[in-house]
Amino acid sequence: MKAAECELCRLDGGALVLRNEELRIVLADEPEYPGFCRVIWNAHVREMTDLAPPQIARLMGAVFAVEDALRAVCKPLKINLASLGNVTPHVHWHVIARFADDPHYPKPVWAERQREGDAASIAARCVLLPRLTDEIRARIKAQ
Amino acid sequence: MKAAECELCRLDGGALVLRNEELRIVLADEPEYPGFCRVIWNAHVREMTDLAPPQIARLMGAVFAVEDALRAVCKPLKINLASLGNVTPHVHWHVIARFADDPHYPKPVWAERQREGDAASIAARCVLLPRLTDEIRARIKAQ
Numbered sequence: 523m524k525a526a527e528c529e530l531c532r533l534d535g536g537a538l539v540l541r542n543e544e545l546r547i548v549l550a551d552e553p554e555y556p557g558f559c560r561v562i563w564n565a566h567v568r569e570m571t572d573l574a575p576p577q578i579a580r581l582m583g584a585v586f587a588v589e590d591a592l593r594a595v596c597k598p599l600k601i602n603l604a605s606l607g608n609v610t611p612h613v614h615w616h617v618i619a620r621f622a623d624d625p626h627y628p629k630p631v632w633a634e635r636q637r638e639g640d641a642a643s644i645a646a647r648c649v650l651l652p653r654l655t656d657e658i659r660a661r662i663k664a665q
Numbered sequence: 666m667k668a669a670e671c672e673l674c675r676l677d678g679g680a681l682v683l684r685n686e687e688l689r690i691v692l693a694d695e696p697e698y699p700g701f702c703r704v705i706w707n708a709h710v711r712e713m714t715d716l717a718p719p720q721i722a723r724l725m726g727a728v729f730a731v732e733d734a735l736r737a738v739c740k741p742l743k744i745n746l747a748s749l750g751n752v753t754p755h756v757h758w759h760v761i762a763r764f765a766d767d768p769h770y771p772k773p774v775w776a777e778r779q780r781e782g783d784a785a786s787i788a789a790r791c792v793l794l795p796r797l798t799d800e801i802r803a804r805i806k807a808q
Contacts, residue, residue, distance in 0.1 A: 568743075569732065569736065569743075569744050570729060570732060570744070570746065571729055571732050571733045571744075578725075578729065582725055586713060586714055586721065589712065589713060589714050590714045593712065593714060600712075600749075600750060600751050600754060601712050601713070601714075601748075602747070602748070602749045602750075602751070603713065603747065603748040603749075604745070604746065604747035604748075604749070605744075605745070605746040605747075606745045606746075606747070606773055607743055607745075608743050608745070608763060608770060608771035608772070608773070609771050611743060620751060627751060628751035628752050629751070629775065630749055630773065630775040632772065632775050632776045633775045633776060634777070
């Protein structure tokens with residue numbers, strides 16, 4: 523895939539929480555999963571081991587900062603982390619807050635649905651997103 | 666979940682490639698996915714951010730060493746990395762070599778099947794496992 527054809531080269535990939543020279547953090551457009559974040563390397567790089575070790579350290583530092591903020595603000599039952607990229611081979615991490623009443627729990631979010639999402643739970647989690655955004659920014663700034 | 670009830674506290678979790686005081690690397694029992702590795706933290710820890718930063722660095726160093734060995738030996742189309750733990754909340758990383766003819770490509774391995782696995786391809790990949798084991802051990806030793 524050429525960079526010009528890559529969705530993550532053309533678009534932010536979600537609602538921007540922050541962007542620096544190397545990476546950006548976005549809230550994914552996943553309406554049933556408020557607090558589904560993505561950490562996206564800005565340059566079109568295919569695999570983690572195509573990055574230099576200091577770049578890997580900074581990217582993973584951002585991923586774990588998002589995990590930490592999600593745990594502090596959203597109190598999920600579990601965090602799921604994944605770097606897949608089969609469809610969009612441009613390094614990006616899914617950082618997902620999981621809850622017992624979410625549509626796929628305890629399966630991965632890519633597996634078959636287990637139930638309908640609970641509208642009241644989803645609404646309550648959406649209310650936390652501004653604070654989540656602040657907490658992510660504070661953690662990245664402190665790194 | 667108490668440690669006594671945890672599968673990854675009781676069992677290796679696959680065919681052991683190496684074990685040190687902190688972690689182990691195994692070949693997963695996934696017959697259609699030769700080269701599906703797991704990097705498992707030995708202690709019963711729930712989330713990555715429950716680990717201290719130097720522990721995180723060593724665990725991720727092992728994950729990326731496995732990715733590097735898989736790329737060198739198995740030449741996958743894509744590497745998939747994931748730490749989920751919804752069913753077994755004991756920190757472990759899936760490091761998966763993906764190929765265009767594997768049963769789920771381009772979907773995640775947890776999504777619906779796309780096709781039958783190709784027996785000849787699987788057999789050819791199994792032949793590489795001893796070399797993969799050696800290459801993983803060499804990379805961890807060099808860290």
